Amino acid sequence: MEQFFIPAAVLGSFLILVVPGQMRYYFTLALILFIILVTSIPAAIQFFSPLLTTEFRPGSEFTVSLTSTNWTFKGYLGELRFTIDRLSSFFILITNFTVLTGILYSRGYLKAYANTKNPAQFALHNFSYIWLHFSMLAVLTLRDGLSFLIAWELMAVSSFMLILFEAEKRAILKTAVNYLVQMHIGFVLLLFAFLITESGTGQMSFDALPAYFSSHSNIGLFVLFFSGFAVKAGFMPFHTWLPEAHPAAPSHVSAVMSGVMIKMGIYGIFRVLTSIQSDWYTIGLVLLIISALTGILGILFSTVQKDLKKILAYSTIENIGIIGLGIGLGCIGMALHNPVIAVLGFTGSLLHVLNHSLFKSLLFYGAGSVYRATHTRNIEELGGLVHSLPRTAGLFLFGTVAICALPPLNGFISEFLLYAGFIKGLSSGNEYLSILFLLIILTLTLIGGMAIFSFSRAYGISFLGSPRKEIHVQPETITRDMILPQLLVAFIILGIGLMPMAAIAPIASLVANTFHPGPIPSNLFFTDVLNKLSLFGLLLISLVTVILLLRSRLLKNRKPEYGPTWGCGYTEGTARQQYTGASFSGNLSELAQPVLQNHEEFRPIATEDIFPKKRSLHLQTTDIFSKGLGMLTDLSWLVLKKLARLQTGNIRHYILYAFIFILLIFALLYLKLI
Amino acid sequence: MTGALLAIVSAIFFPGIILRVKSIAGGRKGPGILQPWKNIFLLFRKSSVFSTTTSFVFRLAPAVYFATICCALMLLPFPGIPSVMGFEGDFILFAYLLALGKLLFILGAMDTGSSFEGMGANREALYSMLTEPAFFILFGTLALLSGHLSMQDIFSHFQFAGEFSLITGAIAIYLLVQIAMIENSRMPVDDPKTHLELTMVHEVMILDYSGVDLALIQTGTNLKFVLYGGLIANFFMPVNTYWLSATAAVHSSPFTVQMLAVLVNALIFLVVQAVFSAAIGLMESFRARKKLAKNPQFIVTLSSIALIGFILVLLLTRNLIR
Numbered sequence: 001m002e003q004f005f006i007p008a009a010v011l012g013s014f015l016i017l018v019v020p021g022q023m024r025y026y027f028t029l030a031l032i033l034f035i036i037l038v039t040s041i042p043a044a045i046q047f048f049s050p051l052l053t054t055e056f057r058p059g060s061e062f063t064v065s066l067t068s069t070n071w072t073f074k075g076y077l078g079e080l081r082f083t084i085d086r087l088s089s090f091f092i093l094i095t096n097f098t099v100l101t102g103i104l105y106s107r108g109y110l111k112a113y114a115n116t117k118n119p120a121q122f123a124l125h126n127f128s129y130i131w132l133h134f135s136m137l138a139v140l141t142l143r144d145g146l147s148f149l150i151a152w153e154l155m156a157v158s159s160f161m162l163i164l165f166e167a168e169k170r171a172i173l174k175t176a177v178n179y180l181v182q183m184h185i186g187f188v189l190l191l192f193a194f195l196i197t198e199s200g201t202g203q204m205s206f207d208a209l210p211a212y213f214s215s216h217s218n219i220g221l222f223v224l225f226f227s228g229f230a231v232k233a234g235f236m237p238f239h240t241w242l243p244e245a246h247p248a249a250p251s252h253v254s255a256v257m258s259g260v261m262i263k264m265g266i267y268g269i270f271r272v273l274t275s276i277q278s279d280w281y282t283i284g285l286v287l288l289i290i291s292a293l294t295g296i297l298g299i300l301f302s303t304v305q306k307d308l309k310k311i312l313a314y315s316t317i318e319n320i321g322i323i324g325l326g327i328g329l330g331c332i333g334m335a336l337h338n339p340v341i342a343v344l345g346f347t348g349s350l351l352h353v354l355n356h357s358l359f360k361s362l363l364f365y366g367a368g369s370v371y372r373a374t375h376t377r378n379i380e381e382l383g384g385l386v387h388s389l390p391r392t393a394g395l396f397l398f399g400t401v402a403i404c405a406l407p408p409l410n411g412f413i414s415e416f417l418l419y420a421g422f423i424k425g426l427s428s429g430n431e432y433l434s435i436l437f438l439l440i441i442l443t444l445t446l447i448g449g450m451a452i453f454s455f456s457r458a459y460g461i462s463f464l465g466s467p468r469k470e471i472h473v474q475p476e477t478i479t480r481d482m483i484l485p486q487l488l489v490a491f492i493i494l495g496i497g498l499m500p501m502a503a504i505a506p507i508a509s510l511v512a513n514t515f516h517p518g519p520i521p522s523n524l525f526f527t528d529v530l531n532k533l534s535l536f537g538l539l540l541i542s543l544v545t546v547i548l549l550l551r552s553r554l555l556k557n558r559k560p561e562y563g564p565t566w567g568c569g570y571t572e573g574t575a576r577q578q579y580t581g582a583s584f585s586g587n588l589s590e591l592a593q594p595v596l597q598n599h600e601e602f603r604p605i606a607t608e609d610i611f612p613k614k615r616s617l618h619l620q621t622t623d624i625f626s627k628g629l630g631m632l633t634d635l636s637w638l639v640l641k642k643l644a645r646l647q648t649g650n651i652r653h654y655i656l657y658a659f660i661f662i663l664l665i666f667a668l669l670y671l672k673l674i
Numbered sequence: 675m676t677g678a679l680l681a682i683v684s685a686i687f688f689p690g691i692i693l694r695v696k697s698i699a700g701g702r703k704g705p706g707i708l709q710p711w712k713n714i715f716l717l718f719r720k721s722s723v724f725s726t727t728t729s730f731v732f733r734l735a736p737a738v739y740f741a742t743i744c745c746a747l748m749l750l751p752f753p754g755i756p757s758v759m760g761f762e763g764d765f766i767l768f769a770y771l772l773a774l775g776k777l778l779f780i781l782g783a784m785d786t787g788s789s790f791e792g793m794g795a796n797r798e799a800l801y802s803m804l805t806e807p808a809f810f811i812l813f814g815t816l817a818l819l820s821g822h823l824s825m826q827d828i829f830s831h832f833q834f835a836g837e838f839s840l841i842t843g844a845i846a847i848y849l850l851v852q853i854a855m856i857e858n859s860r861m862p863v864d865d866p867k868t869h870l871e872l873t874m875v876h877e878v879m880i881l882d883y884s885g886v887d888l889a890l891i892q893t894g895t896n897l898k899f900v901l902y903g904g905l906i907a908n909f910f911m912p913v914n915t916y917w918l919s920a921t922a923a924v925h926s927s928p929f930t931v932q933m934l935a936v937l938v939n940a941l942i943f944l945v946v947q948a949v950f951s952a953a954i955g956l957m958e959s960f961r962a963r964k965k966l967a968k969n970p971q972f973i974v975t976l977s978s979i980a981l982i983g984f985i986l987v988l989l990l991t992r993n994l995i996r
Contacts, residue, residue, distance in 0.1 A: 406770055419766045445806045446806075528761060536759075544738055551886055588803075
């Protein structure tokens with residue numbers, strides 16, 4: 001059977017290019033549904049089966065011997081071997097879901113371009129979308145180094161094509177090229193990592209890693225792999241492509257990129273970690289420190305952005321930091337031979353991968369709808385959208401609560417696991433570890449607080465109040481097929497929030513079976529705690545409902561009065577006097593000035609200004625890492641320019657260079673230096 | 675649940691005591707103890723005025739704010755009686771429930787489109803962001819010291835955590851009082867009596883609320899105060915599960931002993947709440963508020979004190995320097 005799937009899918013993807021007009025979307029959707037069906041069934045069997053089989057008993061030793069699904073596809077050049085094991089099955093399910101909601105959302109979202117873009121561009125877009133899906137699935141299932149790298153490259157190229165959808169805008173073109181270049185830096189790092197594996201074991205594959213790690217130092221190769229994957233995942237300081245690329249891409253593409261594509265980096269880190277033999281402690285420390293920085297700086301940068309999608313992009317970096325903190329905690333747990341901490345860390349991290357893919361795609365769809373209806377993403381121009389786009393506003397609020405990790409939604413569950421892990425860890429290691437863990441807890445709380453700050457700003461400024469600028473809002477562009485996928489996502493977010501067991505049980509068993517952290521305590525799933533959490537979730541929702549019902553009952557016979565907002569005695573307030581995004585972030589960015597490097601251009605009214613002229617405030621925040629990267633490229637440009645003197649265009653000089661080179665080789669050989 | 679019930683009982687006289695103490699310290703006779711609640715009940719009977727700028731967020735916010743505080747009340751520990759709702763790590767839920775209420779409250783304020791309320795919302799977001807680490811470090815310390823993760827167990831084992839419980843207790847009580855003051859927008863960072871909107875935090879955020887919604891918010895705020903008061907009271911309760919099990923073995927009728935112990939605890943709870951409210955009244959009468967620009971500094975100091983407390987506990991219990 002599987003011999004037939006892959007050629008059929010590939011052939012189908014090329015057919016997209018020739019399918020005419022109206023049919024194209026349905027054809028793409030059908031093809032994606034086909035792929036999802038084909039891959040989700042074995043993945044779901046892998047992921048959920050240990051819970052169904054009799055082998056599963058919480059409290060038992062709990063090793064489920066489950067053979068992974070293998071598909072071997074023989075081509076002319078050799079064979080491709082696709083392996084679905086439990087780790088990849090989890091990521092496959094996430095990928096499939098977000099790709100599905102993305103394509104559903106794109107139908108309404110791309111309608112606006114029907115007049116400006118020609119069919120070929122749409123065809124290319126759908127084609128790239130399918131290939132992004134293919135390549136992500138291939139990344140998740142291929143173990144052989146070479147084919148993995150090819151799939152990795154395909155993923156970069158197809159997402160590059162997707163970002164380029166509005167390539168007529170120069171900024172987008174530049175961003176896309178920047179993205180492609182940075183992806184290749186990651187690619188080179190991965191290539192080196194695989195080459196080192198090959199030189200050590202003679203095999204260029206993930207399967208060769210255990211052999212390599214058992215005979216070599218673990219930390220070096222891990223760091224190399226980690227850096228390669230970190231470029232994709234967006235760990236600082238490798239994140240600079242992310243806040244540019246996400247806003248540039250169409251919203252459903254941003255959702256897929258932020259929701260699942262960057263998680264391929266996380267998958268890679270997990271894949272390498274499964275083979276790690278020693279050095280757990282050092283690896284954990286490295287991960288914890290980098291992730292803590294990523295989390296806190298990511299959310300800090302998001303608090304000062306004015307582009308709605310940039311806020312989301314920086315918050316993606318923050319969430320990657322949280323995921324990384326979980327991985328680091330898991331590694332420390334492995335090092336301490338403390339299965340509870342290890343399971344809490346890895347489970348929290350994987351659950352956060354799932355959660356983030358849900359709420360971030362929901363928020364990107366919301367931001368896309370805002371852009372569709374208002375043609376701007378600048379929150380300083382928005383305001384009062386809650387009246388014109390009530391459905392989008394409601395869903396965005398839902399996503400806001402989820403992403404701020406507040407109960408009763410899913411984000412809280414994964415952060416709760418991480419908190420619990422770190423707090424349990426306070427007393428399980430040595431004193432220095434306790435201090436580190438306490439600092440991480442501090443970081444997590446700060447991240448949580450800043451997330452609330454950032455998202456209350458984003459939501460409050462763009463959806464609430466009244467419009468800050470005369471914008472013609474077109475609510476009719478938000479069609480039902482744009483709302484439907486968001487409802488689907490929201491439903492799952494609420495489901496995980498209220499029934500955390502359903503998500504945590506398979507993930508925790510996946511972790512226990514993949515990492516074998518030692519004797520699992522009887523209460524692996526923290527059943528009683530999770531039951532209390534869902535109890536409180538239900539309690540909260542029912543309390544709010546009861547209060548609202550009582551309130552409306554009380555107000556039934558009273559006629560409310562309506563009037564303008566209380567202006568503290570001033571009756572001529574205008575919408576422009578409202579708090580803006582810049583003023584909201586003002587006091588925080590002042591506190592964080594050393595990191596944010598705000599640049600402000602404003603001349604206050606002086607005493608000699610008898611007739612004050614029109615004034616403007618110009619605020620600019622630069623990402624210090626982008627600045628650093630820019631300085632680096634400038635420097636290399638300078639060096640290269642100097643080196644360009646060698647390129648004289650005179651053939652005799654070139655022969656001289658060759659001669660000098662040969663002489664040099666001889667000299668070095670003679671001195672036994674090479 | 676016992677903690678929640680007692681807290682609700684103490685909420686009846688809590689705001690009244692503050693007002694009364696403040697008026698006596700100010701040389702006035704002052705209203706009756708129940709006057710704040712009379713005002714709230716009056717509000718419940720009134721109809722509302724809504725700004726035309728507002729939306730469903732504005733109407734949802736008070737309900738969520740109130741509901742989160744009620745849920746958090748359920749988590750309030752009470753040593754001596756086994757907790758029904760508590761669980762391992764419940765203080766995380768406690769903090770995050772309050773944060774949910776705060777988020778909705780902030781959004782409700784921003785929904786009016788008033789620049790003053792935006793300002794208040796912004797300050798609330800910043801201050802709560804800076805306060806939260808102190809709370810978590812404090813409970814991390816207590817968890818480390820007692821070896822337990824649920825608030826009930828932490829407080830039940832607190833007095834038995836060795837001779838260091840006194841110094842830790844002092845730090846913890848200081849921090850909790852300050853956190854309670856900040857979270858409830860009281861004196862050092864905010865002044866509930868202020869008349870200038872520019873310098874308000876909490877009061878400016880509820881400018882546009884009226885009638886039932888305002889009553890909900892005020893009820894919620896009063897409950898939030900006794901919530902923190904209840905946490906503080908837990909440090910003073912001598913009777914805990916250990917003591918009980920020890921005495922139960924000696925005495926012939928463990929039930930009577932337990933009843934007596936619970937009564938003592940309940941009495942202490944109410945007394946601590948009363949003292950706490952009186953102390954707030956005194957503090958607010960004799961202390962000026964800080965300059966707004968100085969507030970972040972003051973709040974961050976709390977986290978530093980909490981950190982010092984943590985390291986102190988590490989030093990004392992684990993012999994960090996040998």
